[in-house]
Amino acid sequence: MATKQAPTRQAITLKGSTNLVTEFFKYAANTILFQRGVYPADDFHMVKKYGQTVLVTQDLALENYLEKILKQVNKWLLTGSVTQLVLAIISKDSRTTMERWVFDINLVEPAAGDGPAPAKPETEIQAEIRNILKQIVSTVTFLPVIDEPTVFNILAYTSESADIPADEWVDTDPLAIEAGKSQQVKLRSFSTDVHRIEAMVAYRYEG
Amino acid sequence: MAFQPKTPSRHRSRSEAKTPLTPSLVSQLNAISFNGSPTKGGGRAPSDLTNPFLANASRSTSPIKRATSSAIPSHESFQKQANTGVIRKGGIESRLDVITRDYVPPPQAATAAKPEVKRSRSQPTRDTRDRFITSRDTVDDVAANLDMMSLNPQSTSPGHTARLAAATGVPLNRRILAYHEAPPPSASDSLLSQQRELVRPLYGRPGALPTSTSTSSKTRKISTQPERVLDAPGIVDDFYLNLLSWSCQNLLAVALAESSYVWRADSGEVVQLGEAPEGTYISAVDFANDGNFLGVGIGSGEVELWDVETQKKLRTMAGHSSQVACLSWNQHILSSGCGDGSIWHHDVRVARHKVGELLGHQGEVCGLKWRTDGELLASGGNDNVVNVWDGRVGDVGAAGSRGVAKWTKRNHTAAVKAIAWCPWQPSLLASGGGTNDATVHIWNTTTGARLHSLTTPSQVTSIQWSPHRKEFLTTHGYPTNALMIHSYPSMERVVEIRDAHDSRVLWSTLSPAGDVVCTGAGDENLKFWRVWEVPKVKKGKDGKEASSRSSTSSNILSIR
Numbered sequence: 168m169a170t171k172q173a174p175t176r177q178a179i180t181l182k183g184s185t186n187l188v189t190e191f192f193k194y195a196a197n198t199i200l201f202q203r204g205v206y207p208a209d210d211f212h213m214v215k216k217y218g219q220t221v222l223v224t225q226d227l228a229l230e231n232y233l234e235k236i237l238k239q240v241n242k243w244l245l246t247g248s249v250t251q252l253v254l255a256i257i258s259k260d261s262r263t264t265m266e267r268w269v270f271d272i273n274l275v276e277p278a279a280g281d282g283p284a285p286a287k288p289e290t291e292i293q294a295e296i297r298n299i300l301k302q303i304v305s306t307v308t309f310l311p312v313i314d315e316p317t318v319f320n321i322l323a324y325t326s327e328s329a330d331i332p333a334d335e336w337v338d339t340d341p342l343a344i345e346a347g348k349s350q351q352v353k354l355r356s357f358s359t360d361v362h363r364i365e366a367m368v369a370y371r372y373e374g
Numbered sequence: 375m376a377f378q379p380k381t382p383s384r385h386r387s388r389s390e391a392k393t394p395l396t397p398s399l400v401s402q403l404n405a406i407s408f409n410g411s412p413t414k415g416g417g418r419a420p421s422d423l424t425n426p427f428l429a430n431a432s433r434s435t436s437p438i439k440r441a442t443s444s445a446i447p448s449h450e451s452f453q454k455q456a457n458t459g460v461i462r463k464g465g466i467e468s469r470l471d472v473i474t475r476d477y478v479p480p481p482q483a484a485t486a487a488k489p490e491v492k493r494s495r496s497q498p499t500r501d502t503r504d505r506f507i508t509s510r511d512t513v514d515d516v517a518a519n520l521d522m523m524s525l526n527p528q529s530t531s532p533g534h535t536a537r538l539a540a541a542t543g544v545p546l547n548r549r550i551l552a553y554h555e556a557p558p559p560s561a562s563d564s565l566l567s568q569q570r571e572l573v574r575p576l577y578g579r580p581g582a583l584p585t586s587t588s589t590s591s592k593t594r595k596i597s598t599q600p601e602r603v604l605d606a607p608g609i610v611d612d613f614y615l616n617l618l619s620w621s622c623q624n625l626l627a628v629a630l631a632e633s634s635y636v637w638r639a640d641s642g643e644v645v646q647l648g649e650a651p652e653g654t655y656i657s658a659v660d661f662a663n664d665g666n667f668l669g670v671g672i673g674s675g676e677v678e679l680w681d682v683e684t685q686k687k688l689r690t691m692a693g694h695s696s697q698v699a700c701l702s703w704n705q706h707i708l709s710s711g712c713g714d715g716s717i718w719h720h721d722v723r724v725a726r727h728k729v730g731e732l733l734g735h736q737g738e739v740c741g742l743k744w745r746t747d748g749e750l751l752a753s754g755g756n757d758n759v760v761n762v763w764d765g766r767v768g769d770v771g772a773a774g775s776r777g778v779a780k781w782t783k784r785n786h787t788a789a790v791k792a793i794a795w796c797p798w799q800p801s802l803l804a805s806g807g808g809t810n811d812a813t814v815h816i817w818n819t820t821t822g823a824r825l826h827s828l829t830t831p832s833q834v835t836s837i838q839w840s841p842h843r844k845e846f847l848t849t850h851g852y853p854t855n856a857l858m859i860h861s862y863p864s865m866e867r868v869v870e871i872r873d874a875h876d877s878r879v880l881w882s883t884l885s886p887a888g889d890v891v892c893t894g895a896g897d898e899n900l901k902f903w904r905v906w907e908v909p910k911v912k913k914g915k916d917g918k919e920a921s922s923r924s925s926t927s928s929n930i931l932s933i934r
Contacts, residue, residue, distance in 0.1 A: 206560045207560055209566075209570075210560055226558070226560060228558035229557065229558050229560075232553075232555065232557055232558055235553070236553050239553075250548060251548075318556070318557060318559075319557055320552055320556075320557065321552065321553060321557075322550050322551065322552050323550075323551045323552075324548050324549070324550055324551075325548060325549050325551055326548055326549075327548065327549065329549070331549075331551065334554065335553065335554050336551040336552065336553060336554065337551065337552060337554050338549055338550065338551060339550055339551065339552040340550070341550050
C-alpha cells in the first residue's frame, strides 16, 4: 500500500491519505488481536513497520479476512462515507462484548483564511501512528485480563448514503457495552492532511 | 465526504435552533438557558433580555414555515434530541449536562434575536453565527470561539458518539455495518501449542540459557569439538542400556545391537568380539577391572563372560528373567542389574555363579557401580531410587544370600541411570536423574547425607568424575544433548558443550588415563572429547604408572 516512492506527497492527497489510514488500521487491528490474545501468539510474526516491530498475523485465513474488510474500508474512505471503525472483542461463549476499540475518522477541514497549510511531513505522521500502536500495546497494563476464548468483529459506521456491497456487509448491532459497566480510555490520535483518526478503547469493567 | 465531518457541535446548535416547533419545549429550553447563564456572569445580559421575545417570536412564527425551510435537518435534529433525552435518562448525564449547558443556550439566544432583526437572513450566515455566542460583545467573540474549540474534542469523543448509538439503538443518520462472514478461527493447531506448553518447562530450567556451545571457562580452554568421531552403526538408542566400556588396557568395548566390538585405542584396530544369541541383543557391556574379561548382558537375561584376548566366550550365566541392562565388576564378582529390579552377584569362578541377590528396586535397575575398593555398591533404578549396598554381604554369604540396602534415597523424581563414585574421595557418590528430574545429587555414602544438588537443563544420562581434577562431567539428553563439566564442590559450570551429538547423549566412559571421555548417542556416533588433562607433575613423580596411564592420549594422537 504505502510505497516509498513519494513519501512526502502521500499524506496530502486523498488517495495517499486513505492508503495511509487503511494501512494503519491493518497494523492496529493486528496489534490488538495479538495483544488481547484473540489469536494465539504462535500465529503472529514480527514485521518492521513505522520504525518499530509490529506483530502481524501469518494465518492466511485471517489475513484474507482483514484484507477484504480493509479493501472496502479503503473505498469508503475515498468517498468519505465511513465515520467510525470499531473492533469489538466478544466472548466466544457468552457473546458479550468485552472490549470495543473505536477509531473515529474525521475529515480535516482545510484551514480557513491563511491558504493551504504546509504538508505534514510523513515522519511526523509515522511518529503519531507509532505512538498509537505503542499505546495499544501498553493498554495491556490496565485492561482487565481476558481468560476466556474470544472472537472479534469489525464494525464500520457509515453514512446513510454510503455505497454498500449488499451481500457482503450487513446492518448489525453496535455490540455496545452497557454504559454502567464500561470504562473508557481515550488514546492518542493521528492525522494526515486529509484525515484525522482518533482512537479510544472502551472495556467492560464491573468493579 | 459530506457535511458530516464538521464538528457535531454545530449540528447540535442547529438542532437546538429548530426546536421552537413546540412552544412548550422552547420555554423549557429557555429555562435551561436561564439556569446556565448566571454562571457565565454579566456578559449574558443581552441574551436574558431577549428571552421573553424568544417565546413570542417562536409563537408568532408558523411552525410549518420553519419546517419547510429545512426539512431534512429538522428531522435529523429530532432524532438527536430524542437521543440526548434518552441518554440523560440512561444516567450518563453529568458530562452531557456540562456540554449542553455550556454552549447550547447562546445559539438559542441568537436564533431568538435574529428573527427579530433580520427574518429573511439566509441560512448559511445564520449557521455561522450559530456557532458563536453572538449575544456577547464582539470583543469576547474570540474567547467564545476558543471555548467552543475546547469543547469540541469532548463532543466529538468517540465514547460520546458510541454511547449515543448504544443508548438509543438508533444509529444517527448512519449505518452500522459488519462484514457478513465471521472472522476465521485460528488455524494453528491447538494440540501443537499445547505440546509446546508442555515442553516449555524443559527450556525454562535454570541453566537452560539461550547461549549455546559457549565455553565459559575462565581457567582453561576446553575444546568444544570432539577429538575423534567413530561411526557406530546400529547402536541401540535406548536410555536404559549401558553399551560402552573402556578398559584399563585401553580397549573400548561397544555393543551394536547383537554384536559386540572392541576398538583398540592405541592402534585404532576394530575386532568383533562376538554376538548375542539369535533373536536377542546385547544390553550391557563392562570390562573387568584388569581388562582381561568382558561381561556382556543379554536382552533375554543371560550374563556372558568373554575373554578379550582370545575373543572367546568363556561361560554363560543364566537365571535373570529379563534384560540385564547394567553390569559392574568387583574383583571376581560380576554384579548384574536386571529389568525386574533385582541385582545379582555372580562369582565368575564357580559353577554355581549366583552368590548374592539384592532386592531393593521396584523398577528396572539402570545404574550400577561398585566402588573401586569393593566396599560399597551403588545402584539406581527406574523407580527413582538410589540404593547403596554393603559390598560384603553378597560376597561373604552363602549362595542366594539376600542383602539389604545400606541406605535408600528417594530424592530423585525420575529414573536414576547416572551413578558415579568419586575417585579421589571414596565417600562421595554422584547420581543423576532422568527427564523429569534433571538433577545431580552428591551423597556422602558414609553418613548418607546429601551434600550438594545441582539442577541441570535436561535429563542426566551419565556422570564421570575426573580422576585428576575436582570436577565431574555429566552428559545430557533432549533438548540440550550436551556435555557439561561442573566443578566440585562449588557445583559451578565449567563448560557446557551444547549439541555434542545430534540426539541425546546416552553413554559415556572415561579413558584409563582420565583425559578423554568417549560418549555414545542415538545418532550412531561415538565421540571422543579431550576434556581433562593428565597432570604433568604426576608423570614425573612415578614414571611407570603415569606412562601407562598417559598411553591413551599419546596413542590417540599417534593414530591421528
